[in-house]
Amino acid sequence: MISEGNDKTMDTDMALVTEIRKGDKKAFAELVERHKKTAFRIALGLVGNKDDAFDISQEAFLRVYRSASTYDEKQPFQPWFYTIIANLSRTWLRRRSRRENRMVDLDDVSWLLVDNRTPEAAVINKEKVADLRQALKELSFEDREIIMLQHFRGMSYDEIAQLLSIPKGTVMSRLYYARKKLAGLMRLKNGEK
Amino acid sequence: MVKNRREMLAGYVDGELSDEERQAFEAALAQDPELRAELEEFKRLQEVTGVMQYADLPDEVWDNYWQSIYRKTERGFGWILLSLGAIILLCFGLYEVMRELYVDSQIPLWVKIGVTAGGVGFIILLVSYIRERLFAYNRTRYKEVIK
Numbered sequence: 184m185i186s187e188g189n190d191k192t193m194d195t196d197m198a199l200v201t202e203i204r205k206g207d208k209k210a211f212a213e214l215v216e217r218h219k220k221t222a223f224r225i226a227l228g229l230v231g232n233k234d235d236a237f238d239i240s241q242e243a244f245l246r247v248y249r250s251a252s253t254y255d256e257k258q259p260f261q262p263w264f265y266t267i268i269a270n271l272s273r274t275w276l277r278r279r280s281r282r283e284n285r286m287v288d289l290d291d292v293s294w295l296l297v298d299n300r301t302p303e304a305a306v307i308n309k310e311k312v313a314d315l316r317q318a319l320k321e322l323s324f325e326d327r328e329i330i331m332l333q334h335f336r337g338m339s340y341d342e343i344a345q346l347l348s349i350p351k352g353t354v355m356s357r358l359y360y361a362r363k364k365l366a367g368l369m370r371l372k373n374g375e376k
Numbered sequence: 377m378v379k380n381r382r383e384m385l386a387g388y389v390d391g392e393l394s395d396e397e398r399q400a401f402e403a404a405l406a407q408d409p410e411l412r413a414e415l416e417e418f419k420r421l422q423e424v425t426g427v428m429q430y431a432d433l434p435d436e437v438w439d440n441y442w443q444s445i446y447r448k449t450e451r452g453f454g455w456i457l458l459s460l461g462a463i464i465l466l467c468f469g470l471y472e473v474m475r476e477l478y479v480d481s482q483i484p485l486w487v488k489i490g491v492t493a494g495g496v497g498f499i500i501l502l503v504s505y506i507r508e509r510l511f512a513y514n515r516t517r518y519k520e521v522i523k
Binding site: 216237312 | 380382383384385386387390392414417418420421422424425426427428429430431432433437438441442444445446448449452
């Protein structure tokens, strides 16, 4: 799932939201503690700016707190929480960008970095990294979303399907077309040089 | 079984195909040079994304994360109280103004009618707006999260 965990984690999340409904701030603090980094990283993948991702993640938790009473206890917590983050990110992008739901270039190149702990990092072409960063910004929100979940969150197709409430076949299809566009954008940038 | 061979390419790269699907895809791959070229392109893409990671924030930012949210929840409660107080005072002020208006015989009738019409119109619009919002609220799941 979007946060590291298992069925027990999911049960605990739901139990915490039930407690938050009763006004339990300790339960809210625990929920924040469990998901704060995940919330930030998801928002970062969607908007591509650390400051805004931080604000979006905080606002997402406030929405959870305020709308806990409307939470459907039959549904798992994480897809609900993801929907909140994705909607906030969409709204943020719509406000900031003339191109609907596209990332805006705020010269924040530090949102996506080379992981130097990996052995492959030493031989990776730095230009390709810059191209990828830029190409991701040019993708549509939906394409970037599916790439973010699979490539950078490392989620399986089943997990993505559950999170986005779509069939597994649709995950595969969306990933194919998103990758095609991403590869095309990178090819284009490479050809421009 | 996934119908579209090209779409299966994503599942093949990620190891998400069933044995049957994988065999069917590999058979198609052997006969389709374009598909092979796409596969290579996807692999190259994975090589680049595989060494990337999202940035993190300094520890002190995470240490203060909860405090920042907690302060915002307190502020939210403050805003509710402030709004409630303002509404009560506004209603009382309006009541006093209207009472003076109708009691005072010096004020011409047409002014009283105009103010009454304006007030009734405002109330109708307000009720209509609230009703519309409630209607949407009762029919939208996770309504608070959708802006």
